[in-house]
Amino acid sequence: MTLMQALSQFCNECNSNARLREMNRDWNRRVLLNPDNVDSPHYLISENGEVSAGQGSVDNPDLVIEASDTILTSVFSGRMTPTEPYNAGDLLVRGHQDDIMRLDILTLLIWGD
Amino acid sequence: MKHVISVSLGTSDRDHEASMTILGHEVLVSRFGSDGNLKRAQAMIQEWDGRVDAIGLGGIDRYLVIKDQRFEIQDAVALAASASTTPVVDGSGIKDTLERRTIERLHRDGVIHGGQSVLMVSAMDRFGMAEAFGMLGYRLIAGDLIFASRINYPIRSVEELEELARKLLPELTRLPFEQLYPVGDAQRDGRDPRFTHYFSDADIIAGDFHYIRRYMPDSLPGKIIITNTTTRQDTERLRKAGVSTLVTTTPVLGSRSFGANVMEAALVAVTGVLPNTPDWAKVVEASQLTGTRLEFSSV
Numbered sequence: 322m323t324l325m326q327a328l329s330q331f332c333n334e335c336n337s338n339a340r341l342r343e344m345n346r347d348w349n350r351r352v353l354l355n356p357d358n359v360d361s362p363h364y365l366i367s368e369n370g371e372v373s374a375g376q377g378s379v380d381n382p383d384l385v386i387e388a389s390d391t392i393l394t395s396v397f398s399g400r401m402t403p404t405e406p407y408n409a410g411d412l413l414v415r416g417h418q419d420d421i422m423r424l425d426i427l428t429l430l431i432w433g434d
Numbered sequence: 435m436k437h438v439i440s441v442s443l444g445t446s447d448r449d450h451e452a453s454m455t456i457l458g459h460e461v462l463v464s465r466f467g468s469d470g471n472l473k474r475a476q477a478m479i480q481e482w483d484g485r486v487d488a489i490g491l492g493g494i495d496r497y498l499v500i501k502d503q504r505f506e507i508q509d510a511v512a513l514a515a516s517a518s519t520t521p522v523v524d525g526s527g528i529k530d531t532l533e534r535r536t537i538e539r540l541h542r543d544g545v546i547h548g549g550q551s552v553l554m555v556s557a558m559d560r561f562g563m564a565e566a567f568g569m570l571g572y573r574l575i576a577g578d579l580i581f582a583s584r585i586n587y588p589i590r591s592v593e594e595l596e597e598l599a600r601k602l603l604p605e606l607t608r609l610p611f612e613q614l615y616p617v618g619d620a621q622r623d624g625r626d627p628r629f630t631h632y633f634s635d636a637d638i639i640a641g642d643f644h645y646i647r648r649y650m651p652d653s654l655p656g657k658i659i660i661t662n663t664t665t666r667q668d669t670e671r672l673r674k675a676g677v678s679t680l681v682t683t684t685p686v687l688g689s690r691s692f693g694a695n696v697m698e699a700a701l702v703a704v705t706g707v708l709p710n711t712p713d714w715a716k717v718v719e720a721s722q723l724t725g726t727r728l729e730f731s732s733v
Contacts, residue, residue, distance in 0.1 A: 404606075419583060422583045426602060433602060433605065
């Protein structure tokens with residue numbers, strides 16, 4: 322699975338889940354995912370409850386996430402929780418703490434338990 | 435005299451000492467805040483280990499009890515491990531018994547009525563209370579996501595609370611605690627008016643007082659507040675806001691209601707019974723610990 326495929330899956334999960342759409346209805350953010358081993362940035366945009374993804378960079382990101390593309394793909398496909406690489410220092414996040422926590426919670430609500 | 439201490443991740447501004455009588459024994463309680471500094475809290479626990487009869491962890495839970503499952507906050511596990519002799523408790527055993535009974539008693543006494551709407555500002559740390567509200571027919575909103583993470587999503591039932599807890603807690607409990615709950619100076623952060631409508635819509639507001647203090651509107655006419663760790667200033671502020679009744683789930687000593695961890699530490703010190711043992715519920719029952727109820731006249 323590529324990072325883009327994982328992000329598309331993540332978006333589909335968010336957009337098809339009424340609870341997550343409600344949670345995200347007022348969360349308008351740009352998230353830049355920067356693999357630190359390859360020059361292949363991706364992005365997530367959340368707007369009015371809808372989450373979309375794309376390849377390339379995004380201007381003025383609210384949140385920047387850096388890790389290897391393998392870790393990013395694993396996290397956004399649900400094969401790995403963000404906590405594990407985060408606590409190990411293998412996943413760096415820059416942004417507001419509330420946004421970081423929200424991404425954690427979204428991934429756990431999609432793939433947790 | 436028994437001596438227990440409470441080591442809190444909260445501010446040291448609230449440090450105090452008081453004594454109480456529990457099951458006929460006098461207990462001296464000393465509270466020490468570490469201003470959110472985990473290492474300082476660990477050092478305090480090490481310093482008092484073996485010198486007091488029990489240690490309470492304040493401003494942090496070790497166990498989050500969701501029905502039959504306990505989730506452990508890893509930072510609290512590390513704190514508790516700082517003591518090798520003295521038992522360290524977090525108040526979850528009191529919350530799961532005393533707080534549940536507090537709701538049942540208020541309901542039985544007609545202070546609160548089934549069908550009323552309840553805002554629990556956080557409920558994953560007080561599942562017993564949430565369950566009591568649910569079983570007695572109250573309309574529950576749990577604000578864990580709203581007030582802990584600023585995600586504007588009200589949890590609308592005990593069942594949904596349980597489902598979310600089982601999905602979130604296995605991972606979130608592994609995060610640094612300061613990401614989950616305000617500690618130290620963060621407890622003094624300014625007011626946040628974004629979610630005041632949840633307070634206005636509720637008849638009863640229950641749960642952690644740090645969240646209530648930070649997110650409540652200036653006016654709460656006729657509301658019933660069920661909480662603890664309130665000080666004289668907190669009580670005055672609630673009175674001015676027009677609150678009709680303030681119920682503390684733990685006794686008030688010297689004008690402040692102590693945290694559940696303090697009560698639990700005192701009970702452990704006096705009885706030697708630990709919260710995770712079968713006799714614990716009997717010990718809580720025998721202690722006849724009750725909170726207080728303060729009725730305010732209209733302002």
